[in-house]
């Protein structure tokens with residue numbers, strides 16, 4: 217559910233016409249709805265009811281300060297994968313004690329920063345990382361709270377680039393090796409073993425893979441952890457099941473947060489742990505759109521192209537994953553429709569938002585809204601072809617705020633210098 221709808225043929229974000237925002241801030245522009253962000257958080261959080269749990273919003277999906285702030289105020293923690301994301305989460309008012317740090321390539325300065333900030337736990341992804349975090353902890357005179365990210369070897373049945381829980385993926389620790397690593401962790405004095413972690417992929421549209429992954433982790437927990445590690449003094453207090461719940465882009469029917477939570481909670485029965493969840497897309501995906509202006513309509517003999525001012529530099533998902541994003545006219549039109557590719561200005565044939573899409577015949581100056589763009593939109597944007605990155609706008613009722621301004625031409629060359637020999 218979101219707060220974007222047509223009223224008398226005009227698209228609104230909450231109480232504000234999308235056309236008005238676009239005229240005032242220019243295009244392309246990301247527009248988010250605060251009411252939708254809050255609603256998504258609450259529905260997700262409440263789905264877990266009385267089960268002890270902590271929602272850690274996955275910063276990589278949308279890292280705008282205002283968005284993070286909105287979630288922090290709801291009580292959310294954060295799932296981070298870099299020092300930069302930690303900085304953002306803290307700047308937004310996030311509570312370090314609710315932050316979990318995942319990722320296969322944590323560097324010394326990032327580990328130090330997280331340790332000094334007092335985060336909840338590091339989700340460790342390899343043996344060498346385990347040793348390294350212990351070493352960094354020793355140098356700082358601190359104990360690092362850790363969990364091991366177990367790779368349960370489950371097929372998430374999603375796009376291969378965003379499927380992370382199979383044997384051949386770079387993520388996590390092989391399930392059969394993890395008991396040995398837990399034992400090793402217990403001997404390292406600057407580590408405190410407090411959890412188990414697993415994340416199998418993103419945009420999952422059925423509960424099956426989540427249930428399978430939990431069953432594998434559960435079986436392992438019952439056998440190895442409860443039986444052995446707790447006796448050895450490891451206090452396994454957290455089970456982090458990652459993110460991954462999918463959303464509707466086109467006609468997918470992903471489980472509702474209630475179904476998802478119900479299935480997970482069932483699999484947890486009898487385990488005395490706090491559940492951690494790292495949702496990203498489901499929180500922000502359908503809370504955002506990218507508005508772009510039609511520049512030209514090119515009608516070739518074989519094919520039509522709607523050339524717009526936004527491109528793969530602003531929103532790369534269709535180009536990178538071939539993924540579907542709905543493209544809707546900001547002003548509804550009852551006239552003739554055409555079938556066309558909606559393409560950007562970037563000099564690559566992969567630069568498209570939609571292929572062979574039916575839409576009302578557009579004319580230059582018309583606005584199109586690329587829907588479901590709140591997740592992995594701006595965070596994956598780049599300056600490719602030297603386009604300044606677009607602004608981000610947050611709508612709250614009948615007001616809107618530019619929560620990140622459009623980059624300027626000066627921003628494009630910030631930090632670049634010409635050496636003396638070339639002057």
Ligand code: LLP
Pocket residue numbers: 274277295318319378415417418419458459460461494495496497498533537591592
């Ligand atoms: N936790 C971990 C450890 C992750 O790697 C991810 C996503 C999440 C949580 C959040 O997953 P979500 O709830 O958003 O599915 N750029 C891709 C998605 C990449 C996902 C990477 N990891 C896309 O645009 O589809």
